[in-house]
Amino acid sequence: MLELFIPGPTNVDQNVAQSLTKPMTGHRAPEFSELFAEVDQNLKKILYTQNRVFQLTCAATGAWEAVSRNFVGKGVLHVVNGAFSQRWAEISEICGKEVGVIELPWGKAVKPEQIRERLLTGKFDAVALAHNETSTGVLANLEEISSMLKREFPDVLFLIDSVSSMAGVKIEIDKLGVDACFASLQKAWGLPSGYALLCVSENAMERSREQKNKGYYFDLEVYDKFYKKNQTPYTPSIPHIYGLQTQTKRILEEGLDNRFKRHKSMAKFARNWVLENGFELFSEEGYHSETLTCVANTREIDIEKVAKVLKEKGYLFDKGYGKIKFKTFRISHMGETTQERLEKFLKTLEETIKASN
Numbered sequence: 001m002l003e004l005f006i007p008g009p010t011n012v013d014q015n016v017a018q019s020l021t022k023p024m025t026g027h028r029a030p031e032f033s034e035l036f037a038e039v040d041q042n043l044k045k046i047l048y049t050q051n052r053v054f055q056l057t058c059a060a061t062g063a064w065e066a067v068s069r070n071f072v073g074k075g076v077l078h079v080v081n082g083a084f085s086q087r088w089a090e091i092s093e094i095c096g097k098e099v100g101v102i103e104l105p106w107g108k109a110v111k112p113e114q115i116r117e118r119l120l121t122g123k124f125d126a127v128a129l130a131h132n133e134t135s136t137g138v139l140a141n142l143e144e145i146s147s148m149l150k151r152e153f154p155d156v157l158f159l160i161d162s163v164s165s166m167a168g169v170k171i172e173i174d175k176l177g178v179d180a181c182f183a184s185l186q187k188a189w190g191l192p193s194g195y196a197l198l199c200v201s202e203n204a205m206e207r208s209r210e211q212k213n214k215g216y217y218f219d220l221e222v223y224d225k226f227y228k229k230n231q232t233p234y235t236p237s238i239p240h241i242y243g244l245q246t247q248t249k250r251i252l253e254e255g256l257d258n259r260f261k262r263h264k265s266m267a268k269f270a271r272n273w274v275l276e277n278g279f280e281l282f283s284e285e286g287y288h289s290e291t292l293t294c295v296a297n298t299r300e301i302d303i304e305k306v307a308k309v310l311k312e313k314g315y316l317f318d319k320g321y322g323k324i325k326f327k328t329f330r331i332s333h334m335g336e337t338t339q340e341r342l343e344k345f346l347k348t349l350e351e352t353i354k355a356s357n
């Protein structure tokens with residue numbers, strides 16, 4: 001079995017994997033609602049929220065579409081600083097929304113002033129950004145952006161893609177006033193792919209009620225009706241909910257502060273490794289991701305060759321993403337990854353690079 005050091009899917013704990021095979025129940029049975037309610041309580045703790053946490057049987061790409069269709073009225077301002085934030089902006093357009101873009105060089109982080117300037121045009125009632133741009137390893141500063149939005153644009157909805165940060169980085173949703181925050185489970189949650197969580201504020205629900213053309217599968221008003229009964233509108237992936245039951249318990253047992261500290265310290269270790277090994281960090285100083293490290297391939301190593309050798313040694317290694325593939329590579333340190341496993345992997349990576357180049 002390969003150990004995954006790619007930024008998703010990530011490794012799944014054995015107990016969690018086993019819980020996915022529990023016997024099925026009916027999604028309208030009382031036992032299901034009990035299970036859903038238990039998971040929901042745990043999710044609220046992990047996300048520091050009293051808001052609804054919708055469960056969607058789809059990849060995060062579905063959540064992108066749901067958010068764009070439900071929460072954008074007049075227009076949405078997208079921050080684009082990498083492959084994933086770019087794709088989300090494209091999805092908003094495809095969904096027929098008025099889209100404005102703050103286009104940044106890949107690797108850079110947005111500053112509140114850049115958002116403020118564009119919002120002053122009055123064209124937008126939503127801001128959308130990737131909290132953790134997985135292609136470049138840039139972590140946005142939500143606190144700074146949120147305080148500017150609260151102070152100057154209280155009616156603008158704050159929509160964040162936290163696909164590769166949620167459950168690995170502390171996101172105090174209610175305190176930050178984030179209106180929509182979503183992730184799929186195959187990254188820092190440490191669960192298999194194909195399921196997404198979407199946390200939605202009351203203001204965002206109000207916006208959804210005003211929208212037309214929300215499509216069928218992602219009309220969140222329908223999700224809300226069923227959420228009140230601890231159900232989902234359509235037959236969900238019940239194995240994922242069993243997985244979430246086990247994994248949310250494990251996360252709370254680890255302790256949220258411990259979990260976020262673990263991610264921070266692994267990130268620091270990875271960054272030191274990068275610099276000590278003569279590479280550079282691709283992400284802007286002060287905005288480095290805590291769940292993955294994007295490495296600028298300044299030594300011009302043969303990434304394909306390194307990946308091949310690492311595979312023989314039992315590791316799946318990332319080769320960079322999108323237009324910066326091979327110019328960068330990414331080291332994932334999230335979910336089930338521990339300091340010990342990361343150190344072992346980086347030692348092997350170092351030896352492999354030495355031997356292959």
Ligand SMILES: Cc1ncc(COP(=O)(O)O)c(C=O)c1O
Pocket residue numbers: 008059060061062084085130132133134135161162163164184194
């Ligand atoms: C930041 C970000 N957003 C969205 C996605 C899309 O997720 P999914 O493959 O679950 O649709 C990814 C996938 O890597 C991602 O990293």
